[in-house]
Amino acid sequence: MNKTFTNENSGSRFCKEFVEIVQLILDDEAKDEDIKLFKEYYMKCKDCIKYYDIEESTISFIKQKIKRHTTPVDFEVGILDSLQIQG
Amino acid sequence: MSKILDNHIMEEPKKFEYSYKEKVEIFKDEFLPHAQALYNFAYTKTLEEEDAKDLVQDTFLKAFRFISSFRKGTKAKAWLFRILNNSFINEYRKKKREPSKVDYNDVESVYNSDDVQYNTTIDLRSETVQNKLGDEVTNALNSLAHDFRISIILCDLEGFTYEEMAKILDIPIGTVRSRLHRARNLLKDSLRKYAQNMGYKVDQD
Numbered sequence: 001m002n003k004t005f006t007n008e009n010s011g012s013r014f015c016k017e018f019v020e021i022v023q024l025i026l027d028d029e030a031k032d033e034d035i036k037l038f039k040e041y042y043m044k045c046k047d048c049i050k051y052y053d054i055e056e057s058t059i060s061f062i063k064q065k066i067k068r069h070t071t072p073v074d075f076e077v078g079i080l081d082s083l084q085i086q087g
Numbered sequence: 088m089s090k091i092l093d094n095h096i097m098e099e100p101k102k103f104e105y106s107y108k109e110k111v112e113i114f115k116d117e118f119l120p121h122a123q124a125l126y127n128f129a130y131t132k133t134l135e136e137e138d139a140k141d142l143v144q145d146t147f148l149k150a151f152r153f154i155s156s157f158r159k160g161t162k163a164k165a166w167l168f169r170i171l172n173n174s175f176i177n178e179y180r181k182k183k184r185e186p187s188k189v190d191y192n193d194v195e196s197v198y199n200s201d202d203v204q205y206n207t208t209i210d211l212r213s214e215t216v217q218n219k220l221g222d223e224v225t226n227a228l229n230s231l232a233h234d235f236r237i238s239i240i241l242c243d244l245e246g247f248t249y250e251e252m253a254k255i256l257d258i259p260i261g262t263v264r265s266r267l268h269r270a271r272n273l274l275k276d277s278l279r280k281y282a283q284n285m286g287y288k289v290d291q292d
Contacts (some may be wrong), residue, residue: 023268027242029249058275063243065224068127072140076122079147085111 015051018042022055102155110154117163118150124164124245125171131240132175134229142179146171165247169255227277235270242267 018038024030025038042048072078105113125146129139149170150157157166228236241247241255249267253260 020268023264023271027249027267059243059271062224062239062271062274066228066239066244067225068123068244069130069136069139071123071126072136075126075140075143076119079119079122079144080115082144083114083148083151085114085151 015042015045015048018045018048019051022052025052026056026059101158103158105154105159109159110151113154113157113159114147114151117159118147118167121164121167122147125167128168128237128240128245129171129175131229131236132233133179138179142171142174145174145178149174162251164245165251165255168241168245168247169257172255172257223278223281224274227274227281230277231270231273234266235273238263238266238270239274 021030021034021038021042024034030038043052122143125143126139129142129146130136133139133142146167150167157163228239231239237256238252241252242249247255249260249263252263256263
């Protein structure tokens with residue numbers, strides 16, 4: 001790809017593309033070409049870096065804070081009983 | 088084979104022969120350890136404890152009944168989640184009024200539009216904000232529309248890949264991406280409002 005990317009490009013369409021790529025990067029779903037673009041171009045833009053940092057911390061925060069609802073007491077035993085399987 | 092178990096999760100639509108003893112072992116060793124995750128998934132869907140309990144019980148009954156469709160040692164969790172999701176769609180929703188739906192044309196347009204910019208980001212990095220918001224995340228999550236909260240649970244709590252999520256929910260990967268993106272933005276927005284109401288200064292640049 002032939003594009004230059006400096007801080008002067010902040011707010012350009014490249015930065016808009018970055019918004020989509022950030023989620024893929026953070027969810028470990030990005031393709032190699034996206035990771036290359038991410039390292040070579042986007043991480044040279046201060047706005048993109050800031051956006052990335054905030055997204056990373058937010059997703060990390062969500063992952064840390066979401067908790068599972070606990071199952072009722074003897075839930076697993078009840079399931080085995082209903083199937084007439086000895087626990 | 089039941090539509091519930093039509094084999095999107097497994098690679099081959101094949102039947103496996105197990106003795107009763109093997110079935111019980113698979114059930115106990117590979118299925119039952121996911122009871123907690125399944126219950127949470129069911130609760131996130133129904134928001135009712137009794138309904139969640141019934142849904143999980145029904146999922147396990149079906150899993151045992153159709154255990155010959157499951158290949159021992161493969162991803163039981165994704166298989167079980169898919170059964171639960173299909174049970175929810177095919178049976179639970181018949182009994183209950185359908186949860187509110189989201190117009191995904193709107194979602195897609197938001198996701199693809201120029202509005203998705205840096206100024207939609209919210210900085211929740213402050214330690215004080217994080218501590219205060221700990222319990223609020225669950226409330227904010229539960230306030231999201233069904234399909235959005237499910238996306239967050241499957242990805243951020245259960246750690247499924249986009250491909251696994253697409254198979255569990257029977258939707259395209261692109262829809263998984265857009266739902267997740269939108270869900271996280273809605274969650275951030277909700278948490279930001281809460282933090283502001285609590286008197287915390289929240290960056291929005």
